[in-house]
Amino acid sequence: MGLESLRINGLRLKYAMEEMSKIGAIAGGGVQRLSLSDEDKEARDLFVHWLKELNLDITIDEIGNVFGKRPGRYPDLPPVMSGSHLDSQPKGGRFDGTLGVLGALEVFRTIEENNIETNRTLTIVNWTNEEGTRFSPVMSGSGVWVGALEKEWMYNRTDTEGKRFVNELIRIGYRGNVPSRSSEIHSYFEYHIEQGPILEKACKTIGVPKGIVGIHCSDIYIKGETNHVGPTPMEGRHNALCAAAEMILKVDELPAKMGGNMVATSGEIHNRPNSRNTIPDDVHFTIDMRAWEDDLIQKGFEDLKNSFEEIAQKRGCPVRIEETLSVPHAEFDQKLVQNVFRVSENLGYPGQHMLSGAVHDAGYITQIAPAAMIFVPSIGGRSHVEIEDTTWTDCEAGANVLLHCMLQSASVL
Amino acid sequence: MGLESLRINGLRLKYAMEEMSKIGAIAGGGVQRLSLSDEDKEARDLFVHWLKELNLDITIDEIGNVFGKRPGRYPDLPPVMSGSHLDSQPKGGRFDGTLGVLGALEVFRTIEENNIETNRTLTIVNWTNEEGTRFSPVMSGSGVWVGALEKEWMYNRTDTEGKRFVNELIRIGYRGNVPSRSSEIHSYFEYHIEQGPILEKACKTIGVPKGIVGIHCSDIYIKGETNHVGPTPMEGRHNALCAAAEMILKVDELPAKMGGNMVATSGEIHNRPNSRNTIPDDVHFTIDMRAWEDDLIQKGFEDLKNSFEEIAQKRGCPVRIEETLSVPHAEFDQKLVQNVFRVSENLGYPGQHMLSGAVHDAGYITQIAPAAMIFVPSIGGRSHVEIEDTTWTDCEAGANVLLHCMLQSASVL
Numbered sequence: 001m002g003l004e005s006l007r008i009n010g011l012r013l014k015y016a017m018e019e020m021s022k023i024g025a026i027a028g029g030g031v032q033r034l035s036l037s038d039e040d041k042e043a044r045d046l047f048v049h050w051l052k053e054l055n056l057d058i059t060i061d062e063i064g065n066v067f068g069k070r071p072g073r074y075p076d077l078p079p080v081m082s083g084s085h086l087d088s089q090p091k092g093g094r095f096d097g098t099l100g101v102l103g104a105l106e107v108f109r110t111i112e113e114n115n116i117e118t119n120r121t122l123t124i125v126n127w128t129n130e131e132g133t134r135f136s137p138v139m140s141g142s143g144v145w146v147g148a149l150e151k152e153w154m155y156n157r158t159d160t161e162g163k164r165f166v167n168e169l170i171r172i173g174y175r176g177n178v179p180s181r182s183s184e185i186h187s188y189f190e191y192h193i194e195q196g197p198i199l200e201k202a203c204k205t206i207g208v209p210k211g212i213v214g215i216h217c218s219d220i221y222i223k224g225e226t227n228h229v230g231p232t233p234m235e236g237r238h239n240a241l242c243a244a245a246e247m248i249l250k251v252d253e254l255p256a257k258m259g260g261n262m263v264a265t266s267g268e269i270h271n272r273p274n275s276r277n278t279i280p281d282d283v284h285f286t287i288d289m290r291a292w293e294d295d296l297i298q299k300g301f302e303d304l305k306n307s308f309e310e311i312a313q314k315r316g317c318p319v320r321i322e323e324t325l326s327v328p329h330a331e332f333d334q335k336l337v338q339n340v341f342r343v344s345e346n347l348g349y350p351g352q353h354m355l356s357g358a359v360h361d362a363g364y365i366t367q368i369a370p371a372a373m374i375f376v377p378s379i380g381g382r383s384h385v386e387i388e389d390t391t392w393t394d395c396e397a398g399a400n401v402l403l404h405c406m407l408q409s410a411s412v413l
Numbered sequence: 414m415g416l417e418s419l420r421i422n423g424l425r426l427k428y429a430m431e432e433m434s435k436i437g438a439i440a441g442g443g444v445q446r447l448s449l450s451d452e453d454k455e456a457r458d459l460f461v462h463w464l465k466e467l468n469l470d471i472t473i474d475e476i477g478n479v480f481g482k483r484p485g486r487y488p489d490l491p492p493v494m495s496g497s498h499l500d501s502q503p504k505g506g507r508f509d510g511t512l513g514v515l516g517a518l519e520v521f522r523t524i525e526e527n528n529i530e531t532n533r534t535l536t537i538v539n540w541t542n543e544e545g546t547r548f549s550p551v552m553s554g555s556g557v558w559v560g561a562l563e564k565e566w567m568y569n570r571t572d573t574e575g576k577r578f579v580n581e582l583i584r585i586g587y588r589g590n591v592p593s594r595s596s597e598i599h600s601y602f603e604y605h606i607e608q609g610p611i612l613e614k615a616c617k618t619i620g621v622p623k624g625i626v627g628i629h630c631s632d633i634y635i636k637g638e639t640n641h642v643g644p645t646p647m648e649g650r651h652n653a654l655c656a657a658a659e660m661i662l663k664v665d666e667l668p669a670k671m672g673g674n675m676v677a678t679s680g681e682i683h684n685r686p687n688s689r690n691t692i693p694d695d696v697h698f699t700i701d702m703r704a705w706e707d708d709l710i711q712k713g714f715e716d717l718k719n720s721f722e723e724i725a726q727k728r729g730c731p732v733r734i735e736e737t738l739s740v741p742h743a744e745f746d747q748k749l750v751q752n753v754f755r756v757s758e759n760l761g762y763p764g765q766h767m768l769s770g771a772v773h774d775a776g777y778i779t780q781i782a783p784a785a786m787i788f789v790p791s792i793g794g795r796s797h798v799e800i801e802d803t804t805w806t807d808c809e810a811g812a813n814v815l816l817h818c819m820l821q822s823a824s825v826l
Contacts, residue, residue: 090686091639133688196644213643217689226504228796229678229701230626231609231770234668241679242665245658252655255647265642266654268689269682273504275546276630276681276699278797286689288642357644383641384691 004346006114008403010396013106017395020046020086020102021094030386031094035087035129036064036165041172043086047126050105054112056124060176063144063151064128064169070108072121072410078186078369080118080409082107082402083125085141085361089133093388095193095395099376101126103191103399107406118410120186127361128174134159135168136286137217137325142361144180146368148327151180160270187336187409188371190362191402193390197381204352205397206344207375210337212356212363213261214329216289216297220247220308221320226273226281241271241280243317250307251287258300262291263357292355294328330363333370336405340372343404349397358383374401417759419527421816423809426519430808433459433499433515434507443799444507448500448542449477449578454585456499460539463518467525469537473589476557476564477541477582483521485534485823491599491782493531493822495520495815496538497774498554502546506801508606508808512789514539516604516812520819531823533599540774541587547572548581549699550630550738555774557593559781561740564593573683600749600822601784603775604815606803610794617765618810619757620788623750625769625776626674627742629702629710633660633721634733639686639694654684654693656730663720664700671713675704676770705768707741743776746783749818753785756817762810771796787814 023046024031024039033039044066051058056068069079084100104124111122127145132138135157143149155166169175199207224240248266255262265288272282287304291297305321312319344351356373365371376398379389436459437444437452446452457479464471469481482492497513517537524535540558545551548570556562568579582588612620637653661679668675678701685695700717704710718734725732750766757764769786778784789811792802 089688089691091691131688132690136689138690194644195641198644215643226798227794228608228771229676229680230628230703230772231607231611231796232676232794234665234676239665239678241682242661245661245665248655248658249662252647252652252658263642263645263647265652265690265692267642267691267693268687269654269684271682273502273797274681275503275544275797276549277545277551277678277701278502278504278680279678280680281798288690290643358641359643381640381645383644384686384688385639385694 003407006110006403008106008110008396008399010392012109013102013395013399014392016102016105017094017098020098024088026091026386028386029094030388031088031092032090033086033088034090034134035131036168036172040087044126044174047086047101054108059178060174061178061180062176063141063154063180064174064176065141065145065180066126068124070122072118074119075121077120078184079121079123080187080406081123081125081185082189082191082406083127084190084192085127085130087129087131089131089384091386093383093385095388095390096195096383097130099193099395100191103402106399107403110403118407119413120410122406122410130361135165138359139361139364142364146182146364148364148367182368185369188362188365188369189374189402189405190360191374191398192360193383194375194378195358195383196378198354199352199375199377200379200381202352205349205376205394206351206401207354208337208341208344208351209332209354209356209373209375211329211331212359213290213292214294214297215325215327215359216301217325218287219322219324220285220287222283222317224279224281224317227279229277229279232279237279238316239279240283240317243311243315244269244283244285246311247308248285250304254300254304258296260291260293260296262289262296262300264289264300290357292329327359327363330366332366332372336370336372339408340374340401340405344401347400347404349401374398416820419523419816421519421523421809421812423805425522426515426808426812427805429515429518430507430511433511437501439504439799441799442507443801444501444505445503446499446501447503447547448544449547449581449585453500457539457587460499460514467521472591473587474591474593475589476554476567476593477587477589478554478558478593479539481537483535485531487532488534490533491597492534492536493600493819494536494538494598495602495604495819496540497603497605498540498543500542500544502544502797504799506796506798508801508803509608509796510543512606512808513604516815519812520816523816531820532826533823535819535823543774548578551772552774552777555777559595559777561777561780595781598782601775601778601782602787602815602818603773604787604811605773606796607788607791608771608796609791611767612765612788612790613792613794615765618762618789618807619764619814620767621750621754621757621764622745622767622769622786622788624742624744625772626703626705627707627710628738628740628772629714630738631700632735632737633698633700635696635730637692637694637730640692642690642692645692650692651729652692653696653730656724656728657682657696657698659724660721661698663717667713667717671709673704673706673709675702675709675713677702677713703770705742740772740776743779745779745785749783749785752821753787753814753818757814760813760817762814787811
């Protein structure tokens with residue numbers, strides 16, 4: 001059998017997806033597998049169990065990234081790598097991240113059952129904490145691995161209950177002893193759902209992003225003065241929640257003001273003491289800004305800082321602005337991108353050049369190696385929500401593209 | 414010894430306050446004794462223990478109100494009652510409510526140790542859930558007792574974790590078997606800290622409110638559409654948190670628009686899924702409006718409803734508005750108010766006529782009996798905050814006023 005006619009097993013991929021979806025399953029068809037939670041541990045355990053079935057060489061690094069290697073004919077050559085993440089949003093979907101990990105797993109299973117020997121080693125990876133919901137910032141596993149984030153700094157990040165990242169990593173048994181430091185890799189492919197409406201609207205099966213937009217995350221802390229809502233006159237109040245409300249609207253208005261393809265969102269807010277009859281004095285909210293043009297983000301952030309200072313001054317509510325993450329836009333390797341597109345078309349799947357508005361571990365990988373991504377359509381463009389969905393036909397298509405991209409790269413000497 | 418020269422024991426009151434403050438003590442000198450929590454139970458247990466030391470006749474009603482009776486010479490005459498509440502805000506102060514309960518306790522102790530026989534029975538009370546923070550609405554114990562709130566409706570109210578009021582009441586062992594139904598009372602006095610800046614500014618020791626402002630509470634629920642913050646264009650978003658931000662600012666602007674002495678506040682907000690990289694689709698926030706003029710509140714509420722509908726329409730985020738509580742302003746009994754003022758002046762404490770901007774159980778009591786309140790200054794006008802404070806000298810003064818008001822009323826045949 002010529003390798004061109006090789007296909008993954010769509011039913012086996014569906015079965016693996018369904019098994020994984022049971023872990024942290026929530027109403028509405030979604031999952032809740034927050035990073036380093038019990039559910040994350042259970043998902044990792046199942047993943048490791050599947051890697052062992054394939055006799056892969058498993059390593060876990062200090063930040064909890066899990067790697068499985070299938071040696072090639074020339075084990076000294078840099079490997080071809082693929083993977084994504086198993087952690088989820090608080091009310092996340094079944095496909096986000098998981099499809100990339102289990103799609104790669106299905107590729108490994110297909111290669112193994114066909115006894116295919118590749119020139120290069122193949123590596124599958126599950127990155128730690130891509131979502132960044134429980135512990136910010138996002139993509140901390142790949143960020144540490146490529147050297148963009150400090151391991152010790154990440155270890156000391158805390159969740160809203162004050163639990164330290166490193167303690168939770170140890171608690172679930174996934175702080176490995178291998179240093180988290182990137183080794184040379186030949187090429188990296190990440191298979192993912194699109195999480196946006198473009199492919200569905202264009203009636204295309206495979207999205208081929210040329211890169212990932214830049215992302216800037218910050219945390220805003222506002223101090224007010226708490227008091228009883230009844231006897232305290234309106235005049236002279238320092239209401240931190242009102243200051244936050246004004247600022248959140250500035251964030252929402254920013255993209256229209258800046259132009260370009262920018263998006264900006266405040267997704268998270270913590271209000272204290274959060275009592276209906278007490279003036280709030282302690283508010284923390286988040287900002288997420290994204291654009292292809294890095295300077296647009298920087299200008300936008302400066303604009304927000306100025307507005308926030310004015311609001312803080314006016315309301316007598318001092319504001320502290322903490323930049324949590326700033327990653328410039330990432331361009332994928334042009335040759336790999338062309339390969340993904342060509343492989344898709346050869347397999348009979350219409351491809352679509354695009355940009356990724358979501359960030360992915362693949363963005364960090366571009367800092368050390370050629371990388372590319374493979375997208376499949378999100379029904380209704382919905383993601384980060386329980387009803388996130390992709391047809392099994394599309395899931396199978398994306399995994400076939402991944403299979404042939406990996407085989408091609410792994411054959412290169 | 415003539416009764417006029419009788420004084421409470423200030424040190425004993427201070428000691429009782431300090432003992433009670435240890436229950437649910439939090440950093441900054443405050444307390445957290447949310448209604449029907451373990452801390453509320455502990456506070457109630459200590460209170461009951463103290464009532465037993467005085468050999469009072471203790472009853473606990475179906476809503477958890479705790480009464481202690483000291484029979485008078487003519488036990489068939491309606492009693493003189495005093496009390497307040499032992500539950501607190503999430504980050505509350507030591508004095509709010511507690512001073513009124515333990516001030517009354519000190520009055521009972523003083524009367525007991527001096528073997529004073531009063532014509533009328535004296536009753537001390539600790540009302541259930543005055544704060545309304547964990548279970549809304551506020552003042553549910555006294556509200557049910559006077560018939561303004563339905564017991565069964567209150568039983569089914571839930572906290573943010575979905576726990577039912579009645580189950581928590583049973584859990585802490587304070588669902589009594591006595592029907593919660595007001596009996597005839599001669600007069601009701603509630604001793605409380607002012608919780609505002611008026612007495613301090615006026616350099617007066619005793620505040621004598623002529624009544625309590627009206628209060629209107631509502632809960633606002635907004636539905637949006639969640640999605641990933643990256644690939645989802647700004648155009649066409651239905652961001653429930655942005656809709657809430659606009660509405661919260663409308664609440665803040667309302668008093669200036671309406672005139673009068675209105676105050677309006679959004680103190681509590683719950684944002685879901687509350688993830689930094691997900692558009693919020695489910696927001697709940699609260700409104701608390703107060704004014705002496707009941708029609709101002711009604712007009713203000715209509716105005717808000719119109720604004721909210723416009724905002725909901727514009728952002729494609731349907732809004733549901735639930736009125737949780739509407740209590741008209743309460744006028745205290747003019748004779749009792751005059752008595753409080755005269756007693757204060759006779760004891761050498763400068764008195765100040767005023768309004769209560771905070772609501773109190775005394776407001777509900779006006780619906781069934783003559784009532785009045787006694788205020789002492791709040792340092793810096795601060796309340797509902799850990800650093801809430803009142804000097805021990807002022808605490809003693811207020812308790813002496815309460816002592817003589819109660820003795821006077823209890824002597825009336």
